[in-house]
Structures are given as C-alpha cells and as structure tokens.
Amino acid sequence: xxxxxxDGDTNTAEATASRPVHRLPFWVNQRLGxxxxxxxxxxxxxxxxxxxLDERLVLFPLLRDISTLxxxxxxxxxxxxxGHMNLAVGxxxxxxxxxxxxxxxxxxxxxxxxxxLCLFAGAAIGALTGWxxxxxxxxxxxxxxxxxxxxxxxxxxxxxALTENAAFTxxxxxxxxxxxxxxxxxxxxxxxxxxxxPQLAQFTVLALLGLGFLYACTRIGRELLLTGANPAAAExxxxxxxxxxxxxxxxxxxxxxxxxxxxxVSTGTFRASIGDDxxxxxxxxxxxxxxxLTGGVVSVLGVLLGTSLVGVIRKGxxxxxxxxxxxxxxxxxxxxxxxxxxxxxxxxxxxxxVRST
Amino acid sequence: xxxxxxxCQAIVKVFPGVRALDGVGLRLTAGSVHALLGENxxxxxxxxxxxxxxHTPNSGRLTWCGDEVHLRSPLEATRTGIGVxxxxxxxxxxxxxxxxxxxxxxxxxxxxxxxxxMTAPALTCLGELxxxxxxxxxxxxxxxxxxxxxxxxxxxxxxxxxxxxxxPTASLSPQEAERLFEVxxxxxxxxxxxxxxxxKLEEVFAICDTVTxxxxxxxxxxxxxLADHTQDDVVSLMVGRAHSATEMRPRExxxxxxxxxxxxxxxxxxxxxxxxxxxxxxxxxxLYGLVGAGRSELVKAVLGxxxxxxxxxxxxxxxxxxxxxxxxxxxxGIGYLTENRKEEGxxxxxxxxxxITVTVWKRLAKAxxxxxxxxxxxxxxxxxxxxxxxxxxxxxxAGELSGGNQQKVSLAxxxxxxTRLLIVDEPTVGVDVRTKHAFHELIWELxxxxxxxxxxxxxxxxxxxxxxxxxxxxDHRIRGEVDNDRDYERMxxxxxxxxxxxxxxxxGPKAVRA
Numbered sequence: 001x002x003x004x005x006x007d008g009d010t011n012t013a014e015a016t017a018s019r020p021v022h023r024l025p026f027w028v029n030q031r032l033g034x035x036x037x038x039x040x041x042x043x044x045x046x047x048x049x050x051x052x053l054d055e056r057l058v059l060f061p062l063l064r065d066i067s068t069l070x071x072x073x074x075x076x077x078x079x080x081x082x083g084h085m086n087l088a089v090g091x092x093x094x095x096x097x098x099x100x101x102x103x104x105x106x107x108x109x110x111x112x113x114x115x116x117l118c119l120f121a122g123a124a125i126g127a128l129t130g131w132x133x134x135x136x137x138x139x140x141x142x143x144x145x146x147x148x149x150x151x152x153x154x155x156x157x158x159x160x161a162l163t164e165n166a167a168f169t170x171x172x173x174x175x176x177x178x179x180x181x182x183x184x185x186x187x188x189x190x191x192x193x194x195x196x197x198p199q200l201a202q203f204t205v206l207a208l209l210g211l212g213f214l215y216a217c218t219r220i221g222r223e224l225l226l227t228g229a230n231p232a233a234a235e236x237x238x239x240x241x242x243x244x245x246x247x248x249x250x251x252x253x254x255x256x257x258x259x260x261x262x263x264x265v266s267t268g269t270f271r272a273s274i275g276d277d278x279x280x281x282x283x284x285x286x287x288x289x290x291x292x293l294t295g296g297v298v299s300v301l302g303v304l305l306g307t308s309l310v311g312v313i314r315k316g317x318x319x320x321x322x323x324x325x326x327x328x329x330x331x332x333x334x335x336x337x338x339x340x341x342x343x344x345x346x347x348x349x350x351x352x353x354v355r356s357t
Numbered sequence: 358x359x360x361x362x363x364x365c366q367a368i369v370k371v372f373p374g375v376r377a378l379d380g381v382g383l384r385l386t387a388g389s390v391h392a393l394l395g396e397n398x399x400x401x402x403x404x405x406x407x408x409x410x411x412h413t414p415n416s417g418r419l420t421w422c423g424d425e426v427h428l429r430s431p432l433e434a435t436r437t438g439i440g441v442x443x444x445x446x447x448x449x450x451x452x453x454x455x456x457x458x459x460x461x462x463x464x465x466x467x468x469x470x471x472x473x474x475m476t477a478p479a480l481t482c483l484g485e486l487x488x489x490x491x492x493x494x495x496x497x498x499x500x501x502x503x504x505x506x507x508x509x510x511x512x513x514x515x516x517x518x519x520x521x522x523x524x525p526t527a528s529l530s531p532q533e534a535e536r537l538f539e540v541x542x543x544x545x546x547x548x549x550x551x552x553x554x555x556x557k558l559e560e561v562f563a564i565c566d567t568v569t570x571x572x573x574x575x576x577x578x579x580x581x582x583l584a585d586h587t588q589d590d591v592v593s594l595m596v597g598r599a600h601s602a603t604e605m606r607p608r609e610x611x612x613x614x615x616x617x618x619x620x621x622x623x624x625x626x627x628x629x630x631x632x633x634x635x636x637x638x639x640x641x642x643x644l645y646g647l648v649g650a651g652r653s654e655l656v657k658a659v660l661g662x663x664x665x666x667x668x669x670x671x672x673x674x675x676x677x678x679x680x681x682x683x684x685x686x687x688x689x690g691i692g693y694l695t696e697n698r699k700e701e702g703x704x705x706x707x708x709x710x711x712x713i714t715v716t717v718w719k720r721l722a723k724a725x726x727x728x729x730x731x732x733x734x735x736x737x738x739x740x741x742x743x744x745x746x747x748x749x750x751x752x753x754x755a756g757e758l759s760g761g762n763q764q765k766v767s768l769a770x771x772x773x774x775x776t777r778l779l780i781v782d783e784p785t786v787g788v789d790v791r792t793k794h795a796f797h798e799l800i801w802e803l804x805x806x807x808x809x810x811x812x813x814x815x816x817x818x819x820x821x822x823x824x825x826x827x828x829x830x831x832d833h834r835i836r837g838e839v840d841n842d843r844d845y846e847r848m849x850x851x852x853x854x855x856x857x858x859x860x861x862x863x864x865g866p867k868a869v870r871a
Contacts, residue, residue: 218726219718226715229704236660236693236701237715237770238686296706 030290034305038312045316052319059196060182066311067204068262072278073285073303074207075255080286081215082248083228083295084140088129089256089282091151093275096122096257098155101168101270104175111174118261119254125151126253130246140249159272167271179265200262204304207255212300224248228295284310288339310335360387361423362550363408363439363519368417370403377403378414379574385519385550390541392561392583393554395571396595396761396789401554404571405521409441410434435461440512441521446504448511450497455479457496458511482510485547486540502533509540520544521552526560527786530647538564556789558588570594596791608805610640610825615674617778617809618659618691623668625658627651628833632668636778636809641800643824643841644813645852651833652813653696656780660685660693672778686716689778692771696783696813698760702767705756709748712755712766713737716774740769745795761792768799779803782813797822821848829855 045052052058072089079086086092100118103109109117125147133143159166177185178200183193215221226234227244235241259278264270287293288309289302313334317327363385370378378400385391395401406412408419410428419426421437428434434441448457455475456463464474479492488506496504505525512520522541526534541551541564555561561568562583570578570591577594578586616635623632629651636642644652657663659670661679670677672689685691695701704712714721714733721728721736737751744765748758755766764784771779781800785793800823804810814820820827820841827839829852837855841848 213725217728217730219722219728220726222711222715222718222728226704226707226711229707230700232701233695233704234715235662236682236695238683238719238774239715240681240683296704 031299031302031305034288034302034309038305038309041309041312041316045312045319049316049319052316055194055196056182058315058319060198062311062315063196064198064200064266066308067198067201068259068266069278069281069285069311070204070304070307071207071255071259071262072275072282073289073307074211074300075252075259076282077286077289077291077298077300077303078211078224078255079140079248079252080291080293081224081228081295081298082245083231084133084245084248085144085293086126086129086249086252086256086282087141087144087279088148088151089252089259090275090278091148091155092122092125092253092256093260093263093278094155094272095125095151095260096253097260097264097270097274098158098272099257100261100264101170102162104172104270105168105170106162109172111172111178114172115261118257122257122260123250123254126256127246127250129253130249133249134242134245156272167269169269171268175265176268179268200265203258203262207258208300208304215298215300220244220247225296225298230296281307281310284335288335360548361385362387362421364420365408366418366420368404368407368414368419370407370412370414376574378407378417381417381571381574381576382579383408383569383576384580385552386567387518387548387550388545389567390545390551390553390565391580392565392568393552393571394558394561394568394591394595396791399571399595399789400574401571402523403574405441405523405552405554408434408519408521409439432461435515435517438516438518439521440515440517440519442505442508442512442523442525444524444527446501446508448496448504448507451495453493453495454483454490454499454507454510455492457507458482458492458514460511461515478514479510482513485513485543486510487543501528502530502536505529505537506540509544513544517549519550519552521554523554524556525553526555526557534560558591561591562588572596592790595789608639608801610637612637612640614638616671617673618811619671620659621669621671623655623658623670624666625655626664626666627654627658629655629658630834632835634811634828634835636811638809639804639807640826641804641810641812641824643820643827644811644830645815645817645820645827646830647815647856650830652830653782654833655830656693656782656811656813659780660691686774686776687719690774690776691778691780692716692774692776694764694768694771694779694781694784696786698763698767703755703763706754708752709741709746709755709758709766710734710737710751713740713769713773716770720774736773737769740773743772744769744799761788764788764792764796772803776808778809778811780811780813783815784812785814785816785819793819817849817852818845820852821845827852831856 042052072093075089075092076086096118099121100114103114103117129143129147132138133140136143156166181199182195183197183199184195185199186193215225223234223239224244224247226237227239227241231241256275256278260274263274267274285303285307288306289304290299291297291302310331313331314327317330322330361384363383365381365383368378368381369376381400381404383404393401393404403412407414408428410431410433413427413429419428426437428437428439449460452460456472458479459475463470464478465471466474476492483490483492486506486509488510490499490503490507496507499507509520525537529537541553544551553561553565565583567580568578568583568586568591569576569580572595578591614637616637618634618636620632620634624630632655634642644655646652654663658665659679661681661684670679677689679685679689682693685693699705710733714736717736718728721732723729734751740746741748741751746758746762746765746769748762755763758766768784784800785796788796797819800810800812812820812824821843824841827841827848828835829837829839839848839851839855
C-alpha cells in the first residue's frame with residue numbers, strides 16, 4: 001500500500017480546515033479475516049476430529065488440492081484483473097495436460113520438457129483466446145464459453161484418437177516422486193521438512209511469487225490493472241490495452257495448463273476429464289480473496305487464502321462424516337457467511353469513521 | 358413568506374473523512390425559482406441527494422408543507438412531490454417517450470402494463486410543457502435537449518411540486534437553454550417551485566428569484582431574494598473572498614517559429630475535410646465550435662484512434678503516422694486532456710498515485726519492469742503540490758475527489774510525462790469558478806514556458822481569455838480563423854458571425870448532431 005505523504009493539501013488556505021486522513025481500521029482487511037477464519041476452522045476441525053491434523057493422511061492431500069486449485073484461481077484472477085473472465089480454465093487445463101501426456105507417451109520426453117510443452121500449449125491457446133477477443137470485440141464471457149465447448153470436443157477427440165483407454169499412462173521418471181514426495185524428503189543434514197507439505201506446491205509458490213511481483217512492482221502489472229479499471233482511459237493514457245488483454249489471457253492459459261499438469265500428477269494419469277471441476281472454484285478462490293469481478297483490483301495472497309478456506313471447509317466437513325450432498329449445502333452457507341461477514345465488517349468500520357468525523 | 362413547500366433546517370450529512378453538509382438550511386416556496394449555488398465540493402450534490410431521499414441526513418429536520426417528513430428512499434421523495442432531473446440523463450434509451458414519462462407508475466390493467474393508456478397522460482405532461490414530441494418515439498432518437506425536457510415531463514407525471522434541476526443547461530445550446538427557461542416559467546406559473554443548480558451566473562440572475570449559497574457544507578446565504586445581490590456578491594460568497602478576474606499577463610509568441618504540430622489538408626474517416634492547422638511553441642491555439650462540430654473527433658484522429666484518409670499530419674516538421682495514443686505519447690510526446698473526465702480521463706476506483714504516474718511507468722521502469730513506488734510517490738507528490746490538488750493522501754481513490762480536483766489529477770499525468778504538445782478539450786466544464794481560474798493560470802503558464810497548446814472549448818470567454826488565435830470549426834470543416842485581440846465584445850461577435858454564416862446555410866436534419 002502506498003504511504004500518504006504527511007499532508008498533501010497544505011497549499012490552499014482552506015484545505016487545511018477539514019478532511020482528516022481517513023483510514024479503515026486494520027481488522028477490516030479482508031485477507032486478515034480469511035486467515036483468522038482458516039486458522040479457527042482448522043482448530044475447530046482438529047478438536048472435533050483429531051485425525052484432521054494427521055500430516056500424511058489428511059494435510060498432505062489437502063495441501064496438494066489447495067496447491068492445484070490456487071493455481072486455477074490465479075489463472076482466473078489474471079483475466080479478472082483486466083475485467084475479463086475465463087470460462088474455459090478447466091478445458092485449457094485439460095488441453096495443456098494432453099500435450100504433456102502426449103509428450104511423455106509418444107515422444108518420450110523427460111519430465112521437465114513435458115511440463116514445458118504443456119505450459120506452451122496452454123499459453124498458446126490463451127493467447128489465441130485473447131487475440132480473438134481483442135480483434136472481434138466480443139465479450140470474454142462469450143469467447144471463452146465458445147472456447148470451452150471447442151476444447152471439450154477437441155480434447156476428447158484427440159484422446160480417443162491417440163490412446164486406447166482415453167488416457168496417457170506412460171509415466172516419465174520423477175513423476176511418481178513429484179506426486180507423493182513432501183518436504184520430509186528434503187533434508188538438510190538431520191533437519192527435514194514437514195511431511196504435510198507436498199513438493200508439488202513448489203509450482204504454486206512460484207506462481208504466487210511471480211504474480212505477486214508482477215502486480216505489486218512492475219509496469220505491466222499496473223497496466224493490466226488500469227486496463228481492467230477503465231479501458232478507455234487506459235488506452236488514452238498510452239497503455240496498449242489490446243496487448244495487455246492478450247497478455248492476461250496468455251498468462252491465464254499458461255496457469256491453467258500448469259494446474260492441469262498438477263492435477264494430472266496428483267491423479268497419476270493424463271485424461272480428458274482433468275479440469276472438469278475447475279471453473280467454479282476458480283471464481284470462488286479469486287472473489288473470496290478480494291479480487292473484483294469488474295477488474296482493476298486483485299489480491300494474489302487473497303487467492304491463496306480464499307482457496308485454502310474452501311479446501312479446509314470441504315476437508316473438515318468430509319471428515320465430520322457429512323455426505324457429499326449436504327457437504328455442498330454447508331459449504332454454500334459458510335461461504336455466504338464469510339462473504340457477508342466481510343461486508344458487515346466494512347459497514348461497521350464505515351460507521352465508525354463517520355462517527356469520528 | 359407564504360406557501361412554503363419544503364423546508365430544511367440544520368441538515369448534517371457525514372461521510373468518512375468529510376462533513377459534506379454541516380448545518381444547511383433551505384426554504385422553498387411555491388411558484389419561485391430558487392438558485393442553489395456553490396463551488397464544486399460545496400455540498401450541492403449531497404443536498405440534492407438528501408432532498409430526493411438518496412441519502413438520509415445524520416441530523417436535521419425536513420418539513421413538507423409544515424409537517425415533518427423522513428425521506429428514506431427516492432420513491433418516497435417522488436411520492437411526496439419532489440422531482441429531480443439529474444445532470445446525467447436517466448432515461449431508458451430503448452423505451453418510448455410515453456413509457457419513460459410513466460415509468461414510475463405505469464398505467465396498468467389487471468397487473469399488466471397498459472401501453473395504450475400511457476399516451477394520454479404523457480401527452481398531457483408534454484402539453485403542459487408546450488412540447489411537440491411524438492410519445493411513441495424511442496427516447497434514443499431525441500436530441501439531448503429534448504431528452505431533458507422529457508425528464509421534466511416525467512417529473513410532472515408524478516405531480517412534483519418541487520423540481521430540482523441539476524446543471525440543466527450544461528449540454529444545451531443558448532437557444533435550447535432559452536427554451537428550457539420558458540418551460541421553467543410555465544412551471545412556476547402553476548405554483549411549482551423549481552430549484553436551479555448552475556455554474557452559469559448569467560442564467561441564474563436571468564431566471565431565479567431566490568438564492569441559497571453553499572460553501573464547505575454550510576449555507577452561507579439562505580433563501581434570500583436574488584434582487585438584493587449582485588453577481589460579484591454571490592461569487593465572493595461562494596469563493597469565500599472577494600473574487601478578482603485577473604487579466605492574463607502579456608505573453609510573447611514567436612510567430613516565426615516552426616510549428617510543432619501542423620495539419621495539412623487533413624481528411625478523416627469521421628468526415629473532416631481539408632483541415633489545416635498549425636500550433637507553434639508557446640502558442641495557445643483555440644479550436645472553437647458548437648457541440649458536434651467535430652473538434653474532439655479531429656483530435657481522436659490525430660491520436661490515431663480514427664483513420665486519417667487524406668492530407669498530412671506533421672510533428673516537429675516531419676510527417677508523422679500516429680497509430681495509437683500510446684505512440685502519440687511515447688514517440689511524439691502528445692498529451693490529451695479529454696473532455697469526458699469520468700469515462701476517459703481518470704481511473705475513479707484507483708489510487709491517485711496510479712492516476713498520475715500511468716504515463717511515466719515506462720520511464721520509471723528498471724530491470725524486469727520494476728517500478729519503484731517511492732519514485733512514483735515523489736513524482737505524484739510534486740505534481741499534487743504544484744497543481745494544488747486537495748487530497749487526503751496519494752493512496753486515496755480518485756473517485757473520492759471533487760470534479761475540479763479530478764480534472765487536475767487528469768492533467769497531472771500529462772505534466773508528469775513532460776509532453777511536448779498538450780491538447781486540452783473543454784478543460785473547465787463543470788468546474789467551479791476558482792478552479793476554473795486556477796486552470797486558466799496554469800494553462801497560460803505552461804504556454805509561457807514554451808509548451809504548444811491546442812485548446813478546444815465551447816466557452817467563448819475561456820477562448821478569449823486564453824487563446825492567441827481562434828480557429829473556428831463547424832460541420833467538420835474549418836470555417837475561419839481570428840487573431841485574438843482580447844476584446845471580448847469584438848471577438849465574440851466575429852467568432853459567432855463565422856459560425857452563424859455557415860449555420861444558416863447548413864440548416865437541415867444533418868446539421869443537428871447530439
């Protein structure tokens with residue numbers, strides 16, 4: 001957050017009269033609220049079902065899921081930042097994973113090269129989507145919806161043409177380790193990491209750091225946000241809005257493909273159904289974290305927290321023996337509560353500031 | 358005073374960080390035209406919102422015909438008899454005139470809207486205003502002025518006895534404004550009270566009979582007969598000190614210098630033909646014309662947003678093909694202060710610091726595109742001081758500022774970028790007297806320091822105050838050019854004659870462009 005200079009309005013005589021600097025109290029911060037919720041819910045679940053805190057059996061798969069879904073939500077956040085949407089995140093993930101699987105199965109690529117191919121494919125399909133949007137001026141909602149259908153067909157078609165059981169099963173060396181290794185397998189002398197943290201999370205951490213740097217510190221990140229905030233003003237201010245939109249969609253495709261790869265590694269097979277359930281969580285994670293659907297405001301950390309909250313709630317309720325159907329009802333209620341609690345906090349603090357004026 | 362319709366006493370309305378209204382009183386009597394004056398940010402808009410039920414005051418009393426009322430929603434205000442015509446049009450473009458007029462309580466038959474029964478009441482309302490508009494015509498086909506009158510008709514339909522008009526003449530030609538005043542006179546004759554909010558004092562003195570002046574959220578003059586005051590009185594009350602219209606100091610322009618921007622018989626896809634124009638260093642060239650003359654469109658073509666179909670644009674003597682505003686800024690150093698501040702000028706939901714530094718990120722960026730926020734702060738802080746922008750912090754959103762300060766923020770980004778040519782489009786529309794004056798000083802100083810400026814304005818006084826030469830445009834062509842001798846009477850006569858000659862020959866449906 002930029003820090004205000006001590007007093008920006010000292011040069012007109014009347015300006016000093018009123019208008020104190022108003023700042024909302026720290027507890028209004030949405031991210032902090034999410035963090036508190038995550039910690040207290042984890043503690044609650046841990047007390048009710050001590051098994052919840054089992055590092056290998058519960059926390060490890062939970063964190064692996066959260067890692068993947070965080071990347072999915074980041075893919076959504078990037079397009080939301082320019083005021084667009086990507087309804088095809090799931091299918092772009094499947095598209096990327098298809099290329100990785102093809103690389104391992106047919107080309108015999110080593111693990112990193114397959115990942116690279118997968119990322120490239122995702123970026124390319126994202127760039128194409130962005131290009132179509134800027135060239136035609138059709139809304140991203142429509143274009144990505146169409147892209148979703150097109151890829152759904154294409155990916156299934158390619159799988160059935162290229163494989164026998166609609167899945168690539170060849171596993172390059174290192175894939176099994178990537179799937180099941182945690183920080184406990186990395187030791188510096190006698191000190192080993194936690195068995196709860198999957199090694200797969202390295203990709204998520206990289207994506208978080210990269211995007212955090214992009215949005216907080218760089219010109220391109222700021223230009224993406226302003227393009228989302230007001231495209232007309234951005235264009236007139238010298239921002240190449242068309243290119244920024246294409247960039248956002250390219251990044252979105254790339255991140256979606258990364259998530260697809262991670263999902264494939266987690267399940268062990270490269271199949272067409274990867275990413276089927278990505279779309280709604282992608283919005284959920286981003287929006288819970290404070291990213292605006294209308295563009296111009298993102299929170300990279302918020303995406304991680306939002307996705308984690310959803311993951312913790314799901315896992316916790318699951319362990320409490322709540323059936324899948326009722327689990328979704330509870331989940332809906334908790335999310336509604338989380339979002340309205342945020343609103344309540346904002347309203348309360350607004351009143352407080354008004355009263356002190 | 359008799360027939361008091363609406364009275365408010367000691368109204369207080371607080372927003373975070375600001376007491377927008379701090380003890381405002383107002384008394385509106387039947388059959389009067391009441392002027393509500395004040396600079397931007399004085400609290401006029403907030404007061405209107407309190408009177409129309411949008412905002413609930415924190416304290417204070419509202420009485421309607423002597424009884425205390427609480428207006429909790431715009432609907433309650435409408436039912437009480439308070440109508441408002443906002444600065445922005447609030448009609449539904451695809452609906453017909455009749456549908457728009459009867460929108461708030463459409464005639465219905467067994468729960469279904471009865472379209473046939475709309476026409477009669479709509480015609481009655483239009484008739485009371487002396488308007489001849491087809492009630493079945495979609496609103497989007499009407500001119501801006503006609504749409505405004507439809508909004509007034511809409512207020513009549515809900516039987517408003519108090520009608521608030523917020524800057525009603527801002528987008529009207531003098532003839533259209535005169536027409537509006539006739540309507541206002543008709544309304545007051547039937548006992549309606551019209552509240553007139555305007556920055557144009559000539560109009561206020563022509564039509565109003567009582568006046569309330571707001572300053573910093575307080576009513577410094579409360580429901581006083583306008584005849585007791587002069588324009589200078591009122592201005593000094595608004596500003597808070599005696600207002601002096603200082604003459605601009607003389608400034609030399611080297612007319613032999615090579616032009617920075619020169620258009621040579623330029624034609625555009627927007628319909629401009631044979632536009633030739635030069636702007637020299639330190640020169641302010643005025644581009645005058647009525648709304649729809651094609652001035653802003655010409656600028657859009659120069660910036661590469663519209664296609665240039667013929668002729669040549671030269672910058673610093675060299676032919677320039679400008680493909681985009683980005684190229685215009687970063688290659689040719691052209692800054693464009695837009696006339697649509699909210700839509701194209703500022704990023705309302707973004708911090709001031711970003712609004713100002715957007716044009717210099719390219720320059721500030723280091724390895725990996727890293728932009729230091731400390732440098733951003735420095736650049737913004739300097740400009741905030743230099744332009745006297747009133748803010749509570751650089752992290753504040755631009756949308757929280759008053760209109761004049763938003764406009765300054767919008768200008769600040771071009772000054773940050775050290776542009777070598779500045780195009781300013783209607784820089785002081787909807788800006789209060791003091792800010793307007795400060796803006797004129799600023800533009801003048803920029804030109805004195807050698808910056809070439811192309812000034813687009815529909816405000817003749819502004820043109821004659823600032824411009825060295827006035828180029829007159831009508832119907833997408835240049836109709837004449839006048840060297841400014843700073844004699845208002847003579848200059849305005851010459852300019853209007855140029856436009857008028859053409860207007861006479863161009864009367865027809867095509868000449869009317871909203």
